[in-house]
Amino acid sequence: AQRVTQPEKLLSVFKGAPVELKCNYSYSGSPELFWYVQYSRQRLQLLLRHISRESIKGFTADLNKGETSFHLKKPFAQEEDSAMYYCALRGGGGGSNYKLTFGKGTLLTVNP
């Protein structure tokens, strides 16, 4: 079974401070990993995916297969980064290839 764990429900930082949102996963094969973000009163939207190895809005995430982690990082947090962040995994054999499993989310608050 595939599982995604986000150990922090809430994370509060000050503007300009580094931020790291943790994500650990359990999956036996090669996972596809994503970060989705939900800003206040907006739709859930893709932030980034591991295969793209991209930086979006200053955020990066590196897949560490040894530690089964996909932590989201930003060196200098901004107030507009305040949102709910979800880590998600897709993978598996057969029918479970189609299932995107989400973590429980981390609510990030960036204080001025």
Add this chain to the structure above:
Amino acid sequence: NAGVTQTPKFQVLKTGQSMTLQCAQDMNHEYMSWYRQDPGMGLRLIHYSVGAGITDQGEVPNGYNVSRSTTEDFPLRLLSAAPSQTSVYFCASSLSGYGIYEQYFGPGTRLTVT
């Protein structure tokens, strides 16, 4: 493109009532899915579809039915509403159910069952 649309935005039901949550997309996406979002639980997959005429169960399918007669529409039916189904429901679609494809989400339906 309207993207993914959901109706209604809000709904209050009494225990035992039935209703259908509507979801439509205009992006010609093969894959569509329904999630529920509950505080502290994240998003949990209810049902999904990999194409017209093909549906399958997700993590929490009990009490819900789906069908996919067209590529565009993927309604979610609550057969006999229960208070435990009070939640925010999101529909999503993607080009394919495989791999790296981004899921596009609708605005959500907030359902309260009394």
